[in-house]
Amino acid sequence: xxxxxxxxxxxxxxxxxxxxxxxxxxxxxxxxxxxxxxxxxxxxxxxxxxxxxxxxxxxxxxxxxxxxxxxxxxxxxxxxxxxxxxxxxxxx
Amino acid sequence: xxxxxxxxxxxxxxxxxxxxxxxxxxxxxxxxxxxxxxxxxxxxxxxxxxxxxxxxxxxxxxxxxxxxxxxxxxxxxxxxxxxxxxxxxxxx
DNA sequence: TCTGTATTTAGATGAACTTCTAAATAGAAA
DNA sequence: TTTCTATTTAGAAGTTCATCTAAATACAGA
Numbered sequence: 255x256x257x258x259x260x261x262x263x264x265x266x267x268x269x270x271x272x273x274x275x276x277x278x279x280x281x282x283x284x285x286x287x288x289x290x291x292x293x294x295x296x297x298x299x300x301x302x303x304x305x306x307x308x309x310x311x312x313x314x315x316x317x318x319x320x321x322x323x324x325x326x327x328x329x330x331x332x333x334x335x336x337x338x339x340x341x342x343x344x345x346x
Numbered sequence: 347x348x349x350x351x352x353x354x355x356x357x358x359x360x361x362x363x364x365x366x367x368x369x370x371x372x373x374x375x376x377x378x379x380x381x382x383x384x385x386x387x388x389x390x391x392x393x394x395x396x397x398x399x400x401x402x403x404x405x406x407x408x409x410x411x412x413x414x415x416x417x418x419x420x421x422x423x424x425x426x427x428x429x430x431x432x433x434x435x436x437x438x
Numbered sequence: 439t440c441t442g443t444a445t446t447t448a449g450a451t452g453a454a455c456t457t458c459t460a461a462a463t464a465g466a467a468a
Numbered sequence: 469t470t471t472c473t474a475t476t477t478a479g480a481a482g483t484t485c486a487t488c489t490a491a492a493t494a495c496a497g498a
Contacts, residue, residue: 258359264427265353266486273430283445296487298446303485317444317495328431332424335356338365339420358456375475388457390476395455409465409474440498447492455484462477468470 255308260331263307269300273309273323280322347400352423355399360384361392365401365415372414
């Protein structure tokens with residue numbers, strides 16, 4: 255919660271790529287790991303940052319944990335940026 | 347240039363507040379510093395991060411340096427988030 | 439229950455970030 | 469030119485970050 259956490263989460267290229275992957279639907283931690291040249295522990299860390307920022311949420315099925323996009327926080331970030339942009343002094 | 351730089355710049359609360367201040371129009375480095383309980387050197391550093399990320403640009407007048415919002419990079423960030431949000435699998 | 443697979447947690451390391459003080463630079467004004 | 473003001477640069481200290489290896493946990497299946 256908070257824009258700091260949102261933008262910090264989005265500032266990392268691995269995390270942005272994870273989110274982009276999740277556009278196509280939910281994926282397990284293992285399926286996500288398989289797409290990167292990084293250890294499972296590292297991906298788990300990134301997923302935890304994204305989860306903390308509420309940019310993704312998880313659902314458990316069998317012994318897999320599936321992750322999916324949470325768009326509501328994206329909406330908030332969108333509004334913050336739009337407000338900053340829209341309200342800029344006086345454009346010609 | 348690059349979303350990493352944009353979001354990293356936006357992840358810091360001081361920098362977000364600087365940008366919000368600049369919504370009201372251009373301000374000199376000194377005027378910006380005066381609004382924070384931080385040294386001029388620290389604000390100068392944050393302005394340099396914002397400038398590098400192309401979120402602000404400067405214009406020099408007399409011996410002042412004025413900063414103002416650069417909305418084009420905000421537009422890019424907006425599109426990236428909107429795309430992530432909009433394209434999310436199949437909503438009902 | 440035992441074994442195997444999926445994922446996270448713990449702890450370490452090196453890099454990057456935020457802030458400070460002190461010094462340097464640039465330009466205005468006298 | 470000398471001095472003053474505005475701002476940046478340099479360097480240091482403490483914090484947070486990204487990544488790894490190794491160990492722990494959770495649960496499924498035999």
